[in-house]
Amino acid sequence: MNAFANEREEIEKILQCGFRNNGRNKKDLILLAKYFIWELEYTKYKTAFELLNFCIKWDKKYNKVRDRKMLRDAINAANKAPIKENKIINITINEIKNLEKIKNFKYQKIAFAMLVMSKFGHNNPDSDYYCLSREKYMDKRIISFLDKKITKKQYEDCLTHLSNLEMIELPYRGVGHDNYIIIKYADNKSDNAIEINNYTDKLIVQYYLDYYGGEMIVCKKCEKLVLKETQKQYLCKECFKERTKEIKRNWWNKKH
Numbered sequence: 001m002n003a004f005a006n007e008r009e010e011i012e013k014i015l016q017c018g019f020r021n022n023g024r025n026k027k028d029l030i031l032l033a034k035y036f037i038w039e040l041e042y043t044k045y046k047t048a049f050e051l052l053n054f055c056i057k058w059d060k061k062y063n064k065v066r067d068r069k070m071l072r073d074a075i076n077a078a079n080k081a082p083i084k085e086n087k088i089i090n091i092t093i094n095e096i097k098n099l100e101k102i103k104n105f106k107y108q109k110i111a112f113a114m115l116v117m118s119k120f121g122h123n124n125p126d127s128d129y130y131c132l133s134r135e136k137y138m139d140k141r142i143i144s145f146l147d148k149k150i151t152k153k154q155y156e157d158c159l160t161h162l163s164n165l166e167m168i169e170l171p172y173r174g175v176g177h178d179n180y181i182i183i184k185y186a187d188n189k190s191d192n193a194i195e196i197n198n199y200t201d202k203l204i205v206q207y208y209l210d211y212y213g214g215e216m217i218v219c220k221k222c223e224k225l226v227l228k229e230t231q232k233q234y235l236c237k238e239c240f241k242e243r244t245k246e247i248k249r250n251w252w253n254k255k256h
Contacts, residue, residue, distance in 0.1 A: 008085045011035045018058035033078030041132060047075055082141055089119045091194040098185035100225060103218045107158045112208045113145035116196060118183040129186035145204035
């Protein structure tokens, strides 16, 4: 298992007892900023406001003018990476099968990242699995889990596609908890297929690729999931051979 700091436990101690080392320090400020940005979904402005109040409460030597750069640097650093936590997340065989119902591998990867996100924050076995959504811009945590950047339109198109498949329940405006997307394809009633033990950005989707042995495509004709071997590939080998024979037959018929 790849070990890394359990930042969530550190954050809880700071919130309860104040700064460590007898006063404000860069590490604690970054951890607090991560909590406000990634856990509570605060804007940078609101995060700065909360950090300022925390410093005033827990550090009598804090100076608003002299120390404002320290707060700004902490917020910028925290915005680059989510909270790290030692937690094993298992993706089951049934969940893999549900993902394979999506006949678009890029959408599968997005859905996989959403599933991991929902499982990371899931603590009540009787509650729904869900992940946060933002109306004005993409959820940066989910996007950071993907191997390549995707556009806002592609992300929104994926959500629409998953909704049409009834795999997710999109939020309704004006209703309580309207920032939550319910993940309906979560299913723990089968054996584990993938174990995720390093919850860091830019690694999550690699677990899904490793499960198959690399980047995959969904055949445009038979919809079989196959390993991608060329950049422009859109058919499996069998359908490609059949397509080649069809082209030759058409050519022969035209000639004769």
